[in-house]
Amino acid sequence: MKILAVGDIVGKSGIAKLKECLPNLMQKNEIDFVIVNGENAADGMGITEKMYRDILKLNVDVVTMGNHTWGKKEIFNFIEEKTIIRPANYPSNNLGNGYTILEKKGKKIAVMNLIGRVTMGVLSENPFLKAKEIIREIKLQVDIIVVDFHAEATAEKIAMGYYLDGDATIVFGTHTHVQTADEKILKNGCGYITDIGMTGPKNSVIGMDIDVSFKRFETSLPERYKLAEGEAMLNSCLFEVDDQTKKV
DSSP: OEEEEEOEEBHHHHHHHHHHHHHHHHHHHTOOEEEEEOTBTTTTSOOOHHHHHHHHTTTOOEEEOOTTTTSSGGGGGTTTSTTEEOOTTSOTTSSSOSEEEEEETTEEEEEEEEEOOTTOOOOOOOHHHHHHHHHHHHTTTOSEEEEEEEOSOHHHHHHHHHHHBTTBSEEEEESSOSOOSOOEEOTTSOEEESOOOEEEESSSBTTBOHHHHHHHHHHOSOOOOOBOOSOEEEOEEEEEOOTTTOOO
């Protein structure tokens, strides 16, 4: 089973790049299952229903979210669908699901979304305890468990990888928009990478206009973010899971 995780979609150029590249990537690499983080798709803040539907049309199986889950109010029209998940450790009274279970090629695949608590500024429950709680509930029902940990701190993400090694099949990080060079298979067979990067404007500061970023850092004053323009890139990570051992 080949599972592709695509880094945070940033703006319309990110959607366009996904449309341009994903079909060829899937065909060339014989990819079976695709997860896309979409929480920055709509001008960097949330996702619209049209964008969500356009992503699904590309044979994407699950769209994950993060700290900008509620950036666009129209998400309440589709947040309960099985093909989109928001962080499972958001307050329990929030709409939507923190994980989903889908069947593909005879395998039951669970995809879980979590959000970090270090420097994220989002009210959330403990992601480590929530992850273990969910895994206890579902581990006998599924063949593969994939975790998108949307977090800022590399230490928090690395800790999560080791924490879930042996329980989760794959743990990958999102949010920082910069792909890390630490992809590895952990001791108990979990595939791990600290961040899978972004799909959006290449010449930018994590997808945002460079000059606007200069102003924020020079003056320390609030400056409305503006998406960068120009050529886009697609960052992703491909995990191959052994059908027999269920390890990467």
